[in-house]
Amino acid sequence: MRRIIWLLFCREWRLAWRRPGDLLNPLVFFALVVSLFPLAVGPEPSVLRTMAPGVIWVAALLATLLSLDGMFRSDYEDGSLEQWVLSPHPLELMVLVKVVHHWMMSGLAMVILAPLFGMMLALPGSVLPVLLMTLLLGTPVLSLLGAVGAALTVGLKSGGLLLALLILPLYIPVLILGTGAMDAALQGMPVTGFALWLGCLAVLALTLAPFAIAAGLRIGVSE
């Protein structure tokens, strides 16, 4: 069991590194959106500071959404998913590994870049740990929920728009909690409540989403 997880992880890494374009797409998008805002609204730090939580979170959300469509598509088209579904190993576990890998390539990379963009948007240093923590708890939820949508639309020729419509409403709680925590931190109020709610969502998504993703892929493959 441990071996298959490791082998799958190596496979995903190899695939990602051999097509670095796919890897960089969401990150470049995230960086572009965040860095265009100060140019558009002007360099006034007080304006930027109030907008920063919203800008960073919306950019992270859209960047994740952008990367979702391709998550299972190529594996579906070349028949790899059929072999996964037919394998004696639990599909839920394999999709979880795949989503974790997807998150490391998009969510975790955004978390690492976030302090830089936070400073660019004039966020005070004391708020940066809160930004990191909320992104660290929130982006896995984005990847996991998004994978459910990607699995359900995998058999469709152009599922991109449908995927966005399906998934965006589910992203809204994460967006509200993430930006709410940041606003509270900016005003010097406690953020524990927001963090606990985000943690709840993360745990819930981590435990339940793999089953939904696997069920969606089974349906997609049997079409």
Added chain:
Amino acid sequence: MKPLPVELDELACERDQRELFASLSLTLKPGEVLQVAGPNGSGKTSLLRIMAGLLPASAGDMRYGGESVLRGSGRLAWRQQRLYIGHAPAVKGALTAEENLAWLCALSRPVDSDRIWEALAKVGLRGFEDVPCQNLSAGQKRRVALARLYLEHHPVWILDEPFTAIDKAGVAALEQHILAHAGEGGMVVLTTHHGLDHLPGVRCLDLEQAG
């Protein structure tokens, strides 16, 4: 483990409210090769996908050694017994032939790289072990997928159009390998438009007449 017979019992398949076949019953005994024939759209691939466990049957049952493999606990046991190679060969273009095979085999049981190289040599891909598969021709990609037949030990093979894009010598080698597998008591179900009449002991199921 000794191979057991595969029984189809009144199996039916419906796609988009169209009946492809119904009341399909047959027994595949160890050592038999079954060629599923019929015109395009007659349900050959659907039958193979039902047998593999990818598609639900609309009615009927399928048993391996007397135990249902479409429902209940037999489903999991069946996953260890059959090898399915579909239309899409499940070969990733960005990975090399060796990496592809290592992963595909690991899905059931990991094999070491010496055996993968051996198998690639047997399908005529010596020297292509570490070439990314996107640089291989369609026939060579198909050969990478078919190399699994030399690596895995499932008693039942379910092959959808295995001869597509393969040259004459490759087809002959594959036919011999299929016969050898049947000779050891294995079972093979395959669809192909290529005639297999010259091979001894190949049964033919014509879905047009059956349906």
